[in-house]
Structure formats: C-alpha cells, structure tokens
Amino acid sequence: MSATETTPAAGRPDAADAAPALDVAQLTVRYGDVCALEDVSLSVGPGRICGLLGANGSGKSSLLTAIMGLTAADTGGVAILGAGPAAARKRGLVGYVPQAEQVDWAFPVRVADVVMMGRYGRMGPTRRPRRADRAAVGAALERTGLTGLAHRRIGALSGGQRKRVFVARGIAQGARVFLLDEPFAGVDRASEATITAVLSAMRDEGHTLLVSTHDLVGVGALCDEAALLQRRLLAHGPPGEVLTPERLMEAFGIVPPTGGGPG
Numbered sequence: 704m705s706a707t708e709t710t711p712a713a714g715r716p717d718a719a720d721a722a723p724a725l726d727v728a729q730l731t732v733r734y735g736d737v738c739a740l741e742d743v744s745l746s747v748g749p750g751r752i753c754g755l756l757g758a759n760g761s762g763k764s765s766l767l768t769a770i771m772g773l774t775a776a777d778t779g780g781v782a783i784l785g786a787g788p789a790a791a792r793k794r795g796l797v798g799y800v801p802q803a804e805q806v807d808w809a810f811p812v813r814v815a816d817v818v819m820m821g822r823y824g825r826m827g828p829t830r831r832p833r834r835a836d837r838a839a840v841g842a843a844l845e846r847t848g849l850t851g852l853a854h855r856r857i858g859a860l861s862g863g864q865r866k867r868v869f870v871a872r873g874i875a876q877g878a879r880v881f882l883l884d885e886p887f888a889g890v891d892r893a894s895e896a897t898i899t900a901v902l903s904a905m906r907d908e909g910h911t912l913l914v915s916t917h918d919l920v921g922v923g924a925l926c927d928e929a930a931l932l933q934r935r936l937l938a939h940g941p942p943g944e945v946l947t948p949e950r951l952m953e954a955f956g957i958v959p960p961t962g963g964g965p966g
C-alpha cells in the first residue's frame with residue numbers, strides 16, 4: 704500500500720463540520736531533490752467548489768495527481784468519500800480533468816469514445832457498452848454542450864471543447880468528486896461560460912470540486928472557498944479572507960489583479 708492509500712484519522716481539529724468528501728492529510732510529495740508539496744492538509748465538503756491557487760511550480764498539479772494516486776506521496780494520506788485514491792478510481796468516485804499538456808491529442812479517438820471511457824469501470828472485460836452506458840454518455844455530452852461534436856476526433860477540438868470532454872467523461876462515470884487542472888486555461892469565452900455553468904450546477908447537486916486556476920478574478924464568483932498553495936498550504940477558507948494582498952504577495956511575489964476583491 705502506498706502512502707496515498709492511507710485514510711487520514713478522523714476528528715482532526717481542521718476537519719469540516721460535515722464529513723469531507725475530499726480529505727488530504729499531511730501530504731508530502733517529492734520528485735528526487737525537489738519537494739513539490741510539504742505537509743499539506745486540505746478538506747473539502749460535499750457541495751463545495753474549492754479554487755486551488757498558487758504561482759507556477761507551487762504544487763497545484765502535484766496535489767491533484769497525488770489525490771488521484773497518479774503521483775506517489777512520500778508521506779500523508781488521501782481519502783475520497785472515505786476511500787483511498789486507487790479504490791476511489793476503481794469505484795468511479797473521482798473524475799479528473801488534466802492539464803492539456805498531459806494528453807496526447809494526436810491519439811485517434813473520438814469525443815464520444817473518451818466520454819465512454821468513464822463507463823469502463825461498469826462494463827465487463829469486453830467493454831461492450833449497454834443501453835445505460837450509451838444513455839449516460841449521451842446525457843453527459845448534452846450537459847456539456849458537446850452533442851454535435853460526439854463523432855469528432857479530440858485532436859480537432861478547441862481548448863475549451865477538450866476540457867469539456869473530460870468533464871463529460873467524469874459526469875458519465877458518475878463521479879462525486881472532481882479534480883480540474885486549470886479548466887479555464889486556453890479556453891474561449893463560450894467554453895468558459897459553459898464550463899462555469901456546468902461546474903456550478905454540479906456543486907448545487909452536491910458534488911465536490913477542486914479546481915486549480917490562475918484566474919484570481921473568477922475565483923470569487925465560482926468558488927465557495929479558496930486554497931492558496933506555495934509548496935505548503937498558505938491559507939484555506941472563504942476567497943475574500945484567503946486572497947488578501949499580504950497573502951497574494953507571499954504566494955506570487957506580487958499582488959495580481961483580483962478584479963476589485965474576490966468573495
């Protein structure tokens with residue numbers, strides 16, 4: 704069992720009142736000599752969107768991939784609805800929208816095929832889709848505004864459409880917790896509006912979303928809470944309390960524009 708497979712102890716002083724859907728406890732991740740995350744603890748409750756902010760290299764992607772169990776943790780634990788990362792993936796509890804660079808867009812696969820991958824955990828070894836699988840994929844495509852693009856190759860999509868494909872995969876999968884790595888980066892306005900609407904609706908349905916973003920202006924509008932990362936977790940709470948000029952200076956070395964104050 705890897706360090707990320709352990710479940711954090713219940714009753715930690717920083718635990719949310721409601722049982723957290725996502726619970727990261729004292730997570731440390733190293734790549735050789737580089738310490739990407741140090742002793743990070745973060746809990747996010749059901750029906751919450753948490754914006755994950757930090758400068759380039761602050762560890763945002765490492766946190767998301769460690770939660771997924773794709774990056775090994777040195778120490779610490781992750782629980783997704785009480786399950787470790789591997790079990791949560793196997794049970795389809797967690798959906799992951801990777802950064803664009805992490806995907807081979809030349810791979811000859813169509814939009815509906817990628818979304819159908821979200822159903823693989825429910826299919827037998829033959830991976831033959833049943834009616835329920837096709838219906839779930841159709842509903843996820845419709846919800847993300849991709850119905851008309853179902854048969855298009857993913858390599859032919861715009862940046863925003865690509866992000867929506869992975870959101871649709873998580874929806875088809877029936878995930879309860881979503882990890883999104885910069886879903887608004889390189890995204891056109893129409894896709895940004897669609898993604899924002901879909902994420903907000905998912906939150907309203909009780910899903911839990913951890914969204915890494917550079918968009919300080921958008922955080923206050925979309926997110927219920929913000930987490931500021933700089934290898935360590937600098938702050939976590941309501942956006943208006945977390946994104947203070949002092950903390951932004953600490954995290955970014957400058958005070959980036961926040962559009963008149965988030966939250």
Ligand SMILES: Nc1ncnc2c1ncn2[C@@H]1O[C@H](COP(=O)(O)OP(=O)(O)OP(=O)(O)O)[C@@H](O)[C@H]1O
Nearest residue numbers: 734737738739757758759760761762763764765766
């Ligand atoms: N596979 C890897 N091997 C070695 N070092 C890595 C690896 N992945 C990330 N790092 C290093 O770990 C640190 C955190 O990187 P990470 O990508 O998690 O940060 P980030 O906040 O997501 O950055 P960005 O906003 O630029 O995507 C950085 O110093 C980075 O260079």
